[in-house]
Amino acid sequence: MTARTSLTIVLAAGEGTRMRSSLPKVLHSIAGESLLAHVLAAAPRGEGAAVAVVVGPQHDAVEKEAKRLRSDAAIFVQRERLGTAHAVLAAREAITRGADDLLVVFGDTPLITAETLARLRAPLSQGAALAVLGFRAADPTGYGRLLLDGSKLVAIREHADASEAERAITLCNAGVMAMDGRRALAILDKIGNANSKGEYYLVDAVAIAREQGLDAVVIETSEDEVRGINTKAQLAQAEAVMQTRLRQAAMDAGVTLIAPETVHLAADTTFGRDVTIEPFVVIGPGVSIGDGAVVHSFSHIVQSKLGSNTLLGPFARLRPGTSLGDGAKIGNFVEAKAAVLEPGVKVNHLSYIGDAHVGAHSNIGAGTITCNYDGFNKHKTVIGEGAFIGTNTSLVAPISIGARAYIGSGSVITRDVPDDALALERSPQTTKEGAAARFRSAKLRQKK
C-alpha cells in the first residue's frame, strides 16, 4: 500500500488586532519559534505532503516566514476576510491538484501535534469524507458546537447561531478538519453565507457532506492542544503549555531539571546524556547541550553549542555563535558572543569574549575583555592554545596571541604576541618605604 498524499492548508490571514501589535499574529513566538512555525512543524512533510499557507493582504512577512520554514509552501492571498471556508478556497489551485487527504489548520493554534493530525487523517483512509477535531471545552462560549447522532457527526453549529439546547453542548470544534481531498471542492463550493455573521463558514462542510450521503466523524483531543491565540494573555498561556511539554520531553530524555518550572526551553533545544540544568535558566533558539554538561543557575543561552562536560555559569550569558569545546568552563558573569572556545578553555570570572577564537586549554583570567568594537567595526581576537591571559587584560582587536603566550595582568594589548612570548603592558610600580605610615600619622594629626 502506498502512503496517502496530503495537502495541509494553514489559515494565517488573521490580523490579530487584539494582540495590539504591529506584528502579524502568526509571527508572534512561543518557545523561540513563530506560531506559524509550530503549526508547520506539526503538518505532514516529506514526499507527497504539500503545504499551502493562506495569508492576508500586505502580509509579506508571513509569506517570508512560511517560505523560510517550508520552501515548498504555496502561498495564497485572501484579499477579503469573508470567512474560514472562503479562506480555504483561496487555495483552490492547490486543492484542484488533488491530494488524498486535505487538512485545514489555523495558524494561530500552535499547540497542535503531528500525532493528532495523523489521528485525524486515519478515518479518511477508512472511507469517511470528513473528520473534525473536537474537544471538551471548560467554557464552550464562542466555539462551534459538534452535533452528533450516535457516533456520527451531523453538523457544527456556530455559537452565534446555536439554540439554548445546542449551547449546552460542551463538545466543541477545534477548527482543525481533515477532508477527502477528492471530494473537498464539491463540498466547499456549496458552502453559503446565510448565517448571523454573513460569513462562509468552513464548519458547514459537515452538514453538506451529510446531505451528500457522506460520513463525518469526530476525533477528540485535549483543550490544551487546540488553544487558539487572540490576545497576549492567551499567548502566555500557550507558552506555558509548550514549556511544560518541552520540560517533560527533556526529562523523559534523561535531562536533570532541578526546578523544571523555572527553566525556559526552546522548541529546538537538544540535549546529550546526563545533562543537568539548575533552576532559573533561559535557553533560546538554536542551542545544543552535550553529554554531562552542567548549566548553573541564572544563565542565558541563545544559538550556542555546549560540548560534553562543559560547565556554565552561574550568571553566564552565551550569545549567538558561541561554541564551547568539550570540558570548557565558563564561570560567573562571563559573556561570550561569536566565540569558539576549544576544549578545556577556562574563562572563570567576569569577562567578555566576543568575535574570538580561543585555542585549547587556554586560561582567560578574571576581567579579561576582548575589545572587539571600535565604534564602527567589529574585529577578531585569536588566542592560541595553552595561552595564559592575566587578570584584567584588555585585548584590543584585531589581535592575535600566540600559543602558550603569557600576558601579564592588567595589560592593554594592542600588538600581536608571538608563540611562547610574554607580554606585559603596565606602568612601572613605585614603592616608597614607610610612606604609608607617615601619610597615616599626618592625616591623624589633621583630623578634628
Ligand code: UD1
Ligand atoms: C472557528 C470555528 C469554530 C471553532 C473555533 C475554534 C468557523 C466558522 N468557526 O471560530 O467552530 O470552534 O474556530 O477556535 O470555522 N480566517 C481567515 N480568513 C477568514 C476568516 C478566518 O484566514 O476570512 C482564519 C483566522 O485567521 C483564524 C481562523 O481562520 O486563524 C479561524 O477564524 P476565526 O474568525 O478566529 O474563527 P472563530 O470564530 O474562532
Ligand code: CA
Ligand atoms: Ca479564533
